[in-house]
Amino acid sequence: MTPLSPAEGPRWVAGMMPLAGVDPLAGAGSLGVPSVYWERPVAREAVAGWGEAGVLEAHAPGELPAVLGALGQDSVRWLDAASPLLPGPWFGGMRFSPTEPVDGAWRSHGLARWTLPEVLVWRDGSALAVAVFALEVPGAEDVVRSRLERVRASFPQAYRHPVGEPVALRTASSRPDFEALVDRAVEAIGAGQLHKVVLARALDAEGPAPFDVVDVLARLREQNPRCATFLFRAPDGTGFLGATPETLCRVDGRRLETEALAGSAAPGGAEALDASDKDRREHDAVVRYILQALTPVAASVSADAQPSVLALKNVVHLRTGIRAELAEGVDTARVVTALHPTPAVGGTPRERALSFLVEHESLDRGWYAGPVGWVGPGRAHLVVALRSALVRGAKARLFVGAGIVAGSSAESEWRETEMKSLAMLRALGGR
Numbered sequence: 001m002t003p004l005s006p007a008e009g010p011r012w013v014a015g016m017m018p019l020a021g022v023d024p025l026a027g028a029g030s031l032g033v034p035s036v037y038w039e040r041p042v043a044r045e046a047v048a049g050w051g052e053a054g055v056l057e058a059h060a061p062g063e064l065p066a067v068l069g070a071l072g073q074d075s076v077r078w079l080d081a082a083s084p085l086l087p088g089p090w091f092g093g094m095r096f097s098p099t100e101p102v103d104g105a106w107r108s109h110g111l112a113r114w115t116l117p118e119v120l121v122w123r124d125g126s127a128l129a130v131a132v133f134a135l136e137v138p139g140a141e142d143v144v145r146s147r148l149e150r151v152r153a154s155f156p157q158a159y160r161h162p163v164g165e166p167v168a169l170r171t172a173s174s175r176p177d178f179e180a181l182v183d184r185a186v187e188a189i190g191a192g193q194l195h196k197v198v199l200a201r202a203l204d205a206e207g208p209a210p211f212d213v214v215d216v217l218a219r220l221r222e223q224n225p226r227c228a229t230f231l232f233r234a235p236d237g238t239g240f241l242g243a244t245p246e247t248l249c250r251v252d253g254r255r256l257e258t259e260a261l262a263g264s265a266a267p268g269g270a271e272a273l274d275a276s277d278k279d280r281r282e283h284d285a286v287v288r289y290i291l292q293a294l295t296p297v298a299a300s301v302s303a304d305a306q307p308s309v310l311a312l313k314n315v316v317h318l319r320t321g322i323r324a325e326l327a328e329g330v331d332t333a334r335v336v337t338a339l340h341p342t343p344a345v346g347g348t349p350r351e352r353a354l355s356f357l358v359e360h361e362s363l364d365r366g367w368y369a370g371p372v373g374w375v376g377p378g379r380a381h382l383v384v385a386l387r388s389a390l391v392r393g394a395k396a397r398l399f400v401g402a403g404i405v406a407g408s409s410a411e412s413e414w415r416e417t418e419m420k421s422l423a424m425l426r427a428l429g430g431r
Contacts, residue, residue: 012053012116012133015079015144016086019128020157024048024121028214030154036091036117037231037241038374039221044126047087047374049117052235053133056090058112061098068333071114071375076133079141083129086376087122090114092232093240093372093385096341096365097354105390105397106366108234114375115232119151130155163218169430173203178417179410182402184360189406196285197347197356199413200363200401203421205428210393213239219427223313228383230372240367242388243423245312246344248371249335251380256298256324256335260286261310262344262403263318264416270309270316278407283307283318285405286343289350290322293338298324314422332380336371345369345384345401366390368399387423398424 024046028034031050039046058067071090076082092114095102102111120131132147134140178201185197213231221229224243231241250257263279265272273279287303294301301324310319326335347353367390373382389398400417402408 011136012076013079013136013140013144014076014082014089014131014133015148016083016129016131017148017152019121019130019152019155021128021155022123022126024123024128025214025217026156027119027121029156031119031151033213033233034231035233036115037217037229038087038091039229041221041225041229044123045087047120047122049091049115049120051118052115053118053135054116056114057110058094059110061111064094064098064112065333065337067112067114068336068375069331072331072333072377072380074377077136079144082131085122085125086120086129086131087381088374088376089116089120089131089133090376091117091374093367094370095367096345096370097358100358100364104364105238105392106364108236108238109232109240109367113232113234119147121151121155164212164215164429166431167207167429169425169428170206171203171425173201175414179414181360182404182408182410182413185356185404186406186408188356189404194352194356195348196282196343196403196405197353198343198345198401198403199357199361200365200368200399201417202363203398203400205396205398205425205430207394207396207428211391211396211428213241213391215429216241216391216427219429220423223426224387224423226310226312227387228373230383230385232367232372238390238392240372240385240388240390242385243427244383244386244388245310245317246384246386248339248342248382248384249332249380251326251332251335251378253378254326254328254330256294256326258290258322258324258339260290260307260320260322260342260344261317262286263307264402264420265316266419267311267314267316270311273316273318274309278405279318282403282405283320285348287320287322289343289348290339294322294324297327297330297334297338299327300325315419332375332382336382340371341369342384344403345386347403365399369401387420389424389428396424396428
């Protein structure tokens with residue numbers, strides 16, 4: 001679809017109404033598997049979407065700013081006033097590296113793909129609401145009202161998805177190849193070519209039957225309440241989903257929130273992590289990068305004086321919160337261009353680290369570690385797609401990574417990625 005032009009006016013008409021219920025995922029019982037899902041349990045923010053009223057895609061790197069900019073335009077005419085708590089309404093993401101060719105398993109998601117769902121159910125305070133979107137054509141208002149009524153009449157008031165029993169997963173990943181890559185990165189750092197590089201690896205898993213995506217989502221959100229759970233499902237059924245602890249940017253008008261999340265340890269290792277010279281150096285590099293990257297697009301920037309420890313179920317991280325007042329006229333597209341990829345997923349110096357990955361990593365990251373989330377007029381929340389997997393049928397490809405700096409060891413970095421993989425393996429139902 002061609003990016004929107006402000007002169008064209010609204011392309012969609014929409015309406016909304018309250019729903020009896022408390023869980024957007026309950027719609028899976030009457031509407032089927034969602035095409036998009038987004039939840040931050042701690043913030044009581046949850047949304048599920050079905051169908052595609054609109055699609056915006058980028059097919060070349062040069063199209064990305066125009067597409068991201070179009071998502072922030074007011075392209076929807078509401079029959080009644082829209083709720084200020086409505087996330088989106090565009091949901092999607094983009095590849096970690098826009099310059100690499102799109103092929104194989106990632107073809108369905110492409111370089112960048114954003115959808116406007118036909119039906120969007122979200123938690124509005126302590127209750128639910130539903131919005132319906134349709135192309136602005138003759139009869140669209142009647143379509144919206146009719147669909148709203150059908151969803152209201154069929155939406156379960158009480159629903160809990162029955163999570164299946166744990167199963168045996170067949171997994172495959174090459175430890176020797178990853179450890180050799182870590183050694184090569186440490187050599188490059190020792191030679192002064194890099195300060196840090198983040199290496200990723202894939203772990204292939206296969207279940208005895210096709211994965212139930214709703215089942216996986218239910219486990220992800222339950223097991224990772226301090227993360228953002230997400231799903232972006234292509235028309236061919238391929239789903240990219242995960243639960244990530246890292247926000248790339250949260251934009252509300254000119255207010256921006258982001259964070260540096262780098263430095264990891266096993267659960268219970270918070271004290272050692274805080275005292276670790278290796279992890280503090282890795283973390284401080286990310287903080288410095290973000291502050292420098294925001295300087296050209298922000299009127300003011302501030303950061304926490306010291307990192308805190310973010311404790312998750314399978315891992316603990318060092319975290320520094322960063323806030324900014326954006327300069328006049330700066331939109332989400334410019335923020336993403338400035339920040340992505342941060343050293344938390346790429347490395348420093350940025351261009352050298354990315355060149356090292358292209359030359360040595362031999363992995364198509366696809367959307368892994370790329371920006372995913374939602375965008376709307378004047379607002380956006382994009383996260384870094386970590387702890388994630390590409391799922392189709394009974395097969396899943398999981399992605400995990402580790403930051404390599406001076407002093408890193410191949411064995412410890414392998415253990416770190418094994419630790420990080422547990423979130424998705426358990427969500428897939430692995431024993």
